[in-house]
Amino acid sequence: MASIDLDGRRIEIREGDTVASALFRAGVRTFSRSFKYHRARGLYCLSGDCPNCLVNVDGVPGVRACSTPATDGQRVRREHGWPSVERDLLSVLWRLDRLFPVGFYYKMLAHPRRAWPAAEPIVRRVAGLGRVDRAALPPHREARHLHPDVLVIGAGVAGLAAACAAAKRGEQVLIADEGEPAAKLPPGAARTRAEALLARLRARENAVLLERATAVGVYEGPLVPIVGPDLVSIVRPRRVVVATGAVEQHGVFAGNDLPGVWLGRGAVRMAAVHGIAPGRKAVVVGGSPETAAHAEALARAGLEVVAVERGHLLSAHGRRRLSSVRVQTAGGSERIRCDTLVLSLGLVPRDGLLRQADGIPAVVGAGDVVLPGCSPDLAAESGEKAALTPATGERAEDVLPEPASSGVLCLCEDVKVSALELAWQEGFRSTELLKRYATVTMGPCQGALCHGHLRSFVRARGGGTTAAATTSRPPVRPITLADAAAGVHIQIDQRTALHERHLAIGATMEWIGAWKRPERYGDLLAEYWAVRRGVSIMDVGTLGKLMIGGRDAREFLERMYPCTVSTIAPARVRYALLLNESGFIIDDGLICPLDDGRYYCTLSTGGAEQGEAWFRNWAQYWGRRVDIVNRTQALGAINVAGPRAREILAPLCDAPLDNEALPFMRQLEAVVAGVPCRIIRLGFVGELSYELHHPASRSEELWDALLAAGDVVPHGLEVLRLLRLEKGHILIGQDTEFDTTPAKVGLQALVGADKGDFVGKLEHDRLSAIPLDRKLVGLRFPGAAAPVEGAPLLVDGTIVGHVTSSRSSPVLEHGIALAWLRQHHGAFPGTVAAGGLSATVVNGPFYDPEGARLRA
């Protein structure tokens, strides 16, 4: 016999059972404990709209028992009760309600400031709906993209009629239902109609039915994500028909949340679909066209039925489950003993998705969601119409006629009417404010039951426009984070080919834009002195690298760069800036002409994609014959730097590297340790250094060969920042701002003075005529200390700038910085104070100003 396990107890299941129906048949009445007060909660809506049957199924919390098919071997746990959901001592909180008024965590735990951090773990343990197993890795979920002509959400009579009508016209139709279509309807006209439509639809080849697939949101486009049991469908239909139906109206009165209180359609579903009598004696509170049918269905299931008019129900009573109700009579009031109270009060639209679609064309409602309580005939007609005429705007209002005066208005978040009254007195006087303050409508049901009550509460207090519907947002049904991440495969960090090598020698990695780079390997000073006194290597494979060829390559680059390009001979390299049309620096890098007329251009780390887009835009605009290949990922680069760089590189290299063969700012192609390299001699760190650009597939063997060459220590980013600062080299983005011109950072020499047109020339020329008010300068501090980056510069108590980069220099034995400095009383100050230290303003590199070490 098939069975499921409930908290260690074996429970038999039958064909067609949901988890909820199996548990209910076995006598379970308390399914969960409420969010705040730990009230016992039992089955209520049976349509997936309320939070009462949320249980943990096979380790997943927050699963709706009423919408989950029971399968053999399932492990069901009721959560959030202490010691158990059946006997929960924390239900005493209901009696201590006065201690926890609405918003208590804002009021009572605000002072002293330590109060909330101390209380938070307790509050979090006590409140809530379940626990996530943090050790369990969520499964990867796949996503697919679908592009039907028409998407129909909800396979009731209206939805099926819409799908059939669209399919008949030859359109591709996708119809999704969160359960099995027709299965939750009791026998009757609606079910017969739905089954007939379903048979017609299934005969159509151009219609696809997704079962147990929940549409969780409507985005512009329109785009509708549908979470199914196996995968998530991302649907971009031309038109959407929302046929999500209606929910039985939630009843709000004292005792309304006791187990044994049911919504009409829920009780009937238990009796007529699952064949289980919800109790022995039912009081049916009526007033809707369906009331008589509900009473009849319950009587047929063997219940003794007492009918009570809407408005005559006063309160429900019982300990842990319903035992009686009090109703109004001609002479006063009367108590009726019963174990079941059925609320058959009419329908409110289940319109969360439709409200999300406000302003999105081509989304239309059909059936109960726009005509709550309509007949099957009317629903079918409405569906057909919606499928054929994409008219919009039809909406049903969900303001309820009379406001509730007591009871639990929001079951999910345990918000009582009295809590809303207090919040109203405190000044939260609109639906949106009450929503945020009291969290009403913000639970798992997303207002499916309580939204109309909230609106009537506000309207009854004279709120006109403040009683407007609150904004509906995705997801309308609970989803897991795995669902939200479905289909995501990308690795979120970019890595160079040497990533594993760095980790293997203990590097601390750091985010640089999308890249992960080694921050340090261990001893920073050892890394530093290796560059300044010995030899060191660094992975600079993150540099942007573009290969630019084609007939017009030279002319094109001449117009892209502010420096002269055509005069750079092959074998030479030039450091260059890129300007935008405003004349501001957007990136820097090298221009390396190749023998065959192509150019190899480097960009800063993180500048590759933007740089490539920038180059392509202009190449296209000018209609130039230029081929641009982004080789950033394909090529690795390792910088070999330090006074001993040549000494260790020369024996590995098949070409001479002496000063005559490869002087400063030159390049050549050679083979190093068997790996073909473009060797570029330059000096960002201020020492003799060679950048080896090579195929990334061979980075590891080159790296290993260099490390094995004798006493070679790699250095990371932290040391690089210090080394380049000693040379006064700027980092684009750190030392520059969005409106930095070459003149402001002392790089005016990189703009060709008598050059023809280039991007940014007009603005550059115009800005050059304006005297500089601000510029980037060097600061030299007398002692080893340096102020923090960002520290303001002061002259006589006036702020005249700020520090952009600062370090203590080991080789110079004093603090250094780059800083933006403003004119003060018509001149740039020569001394400033920063971080409590006095500094001298200097120009040019701090270290080796003549560049002798670069040319060594």
Next chain:
Amino acid sequence: VSFLVLCPHCGDRPYTEFWWGGELPQPLPGQASTGDEEFARVWLRRNAAGTQVEQWYHADGCKRWFVASRNTVDNRFDGID
């Protein structure tokens, strides 16, 4: 936001594959006849609530730029060059 962008080379693709290149400057580069026009071209934007002519770059596709006119209110495209 979740709209599709009609790339003239690749067809309808999700907007996440594209970079938005901002309003198309008017007049186009190199076509300003006065200093004032050049200034307006580089610096001034309409920032319209409505139809706006823009540059788009299909970064995760054909890597080509195109000009499209988009309604900034509802993200509908009504013309592509």
